[in-house]
Amino acid sequence: MEIILAKSAGFCFGVHRAVDMAFKTEEDKKTYTLGHIIHNETVTRKLKQKGIESVEALDNIPMEKVIIRAHGVPEAVYKEAESKNIEVLDATCPYVTKIHRLVSRYEKEGYRIIVIGDAKHPEIIGINGWTKEGCIIYKNKEDVDFTELDLNKKYLIVSQTTYKKEVVDGIVKLLEEAGYDVKFINTICNATSERQEEAKEISKEVDAMIVIGSSFSSNTQKLFEICKSYCQDTYCIEEAKDLNAEWFKSKNKVGVTAGASTPKDVIEEVLEVLKGMDAQ
Numbered sequence: 001m002e003i004i005l006a007k008s009a010g011f012c013f014g015v016h017r018a019v020d021m022a023f024k025t026e027e028d029k030k031t032y033t034l035g036h037i038i039h040n041e042t043v044t045r046k047l048k049q050k051g052i053e054s055v056e057a058l059d060n061i062p063m064e065k066v067i068i069r070a071h072g073v074p075e076a077v078y079k080e081a082e083s084k085n086i087e088v089l090d091a092t093c094p095y096v097t098k099i100h101r102l103v104s105r106y107e108k109e110g111y112r113i114i115v116i117g118d119a120k121h122p123e124i125i126g127i128n129g130w131t132k133e134g135c136i137i138y139k140n141k142e143d144v145d146f147t148e149l150d151l152n153k154k155y156l157i158v159s160q161t162t163y164k165k166e167v168v169d170g171i172v173k174l175l176e177e178a179g180y181d182v183k184f185i186n187t188i189c190n191a192t193s194e195r196q197e198e199a200k201e202i203s204k205e206v207d208a209m210i211v212i213g214s215s216f217s218s219n220t221q222k223l224f225e226i227c228k229s230y231c232q233d234t235y236c237i238e239e240a241k242d243l244n245a246e247w248f249k250s251k252n253k254v255g256v257t258a259g260a261s262t263p264k265d266v267i268e269e270v271l272e273v274l275k276g277m278d279a280q
């Protein structure tokens with residue numbers, strides 16, 4: 001059985017930076033992460049062993065230092081931390097920080113902000129918190145409600161950094177063709193685009209596809225959807241123990257990719273188990 005590993009599988013720049021910052025932070029103060037620093041249970045567990053736990057808010061917690069998650073947070077969180085004299089270690093992905101600056105700037109210039117993504121995702125919650133009026137959020141084309149839009153207004157369109165390009169392009173095209181004054185800035189990060197494109201190409205030529213990543217990870221779920229559309233036998237797992245030998249019976253070629261929050265050692269363990277199954 002041939003195993004093809006995507007070159008883009010695993011930690012992206014932003015995730016690697018955030019995890020590195022968290023593990024290298026000095027243990028001189030009681031430190032928490034605001035939400036899981038990335039969507040990966042292995043990393044969360046290792047940070048907890050280091051004494052860094054995850055909390056969902058700054059309220060009533062005797063912390064001295066907080067690490068901002070890679071997904072970013074609303075502007076109000078920084079102000080709250082400052083008012084409570086909490087040291088902030090900002091691990092927000094630079095690509096996400098760029099979106100914060102864009103929406104804040106364009107809103108001041110008179111634009112209404114449209115964000116394409118999952119309204120419940122931490123990244124979108126964070127982006128929304130960098131505007132005064134709040135963003136219009138669309139998950140897909142079906143969410144577009146023309147009654148809440150004004151042909152006399154101008155709109156800035158950005159998206160979640162890990163969103164599917166096809167969905168983003170479809171919504172932008174829909175609004176442009178309807179005659180709205182829109183300025184679109186592509187904020188899907190290069191790593192996401194490359195990962196999705198490579199996953200698509202690999203899934204076209206294999207008999208089965210494995211996507212490694214957390215069930216809470218948006219980019220992992222998008223990878224799964226893409227792969228599944230080209231390879232029916234696509235499976236999403238979090239770690240090697242989730243593999244099932246039955247999946248690979250009579251399979252000659254298996255593809256493997258992983259979300260941006262999946263550690264290298266988890267990917268390597270999956271590959272080892274797959275090779276072991278092939279040897280049986």
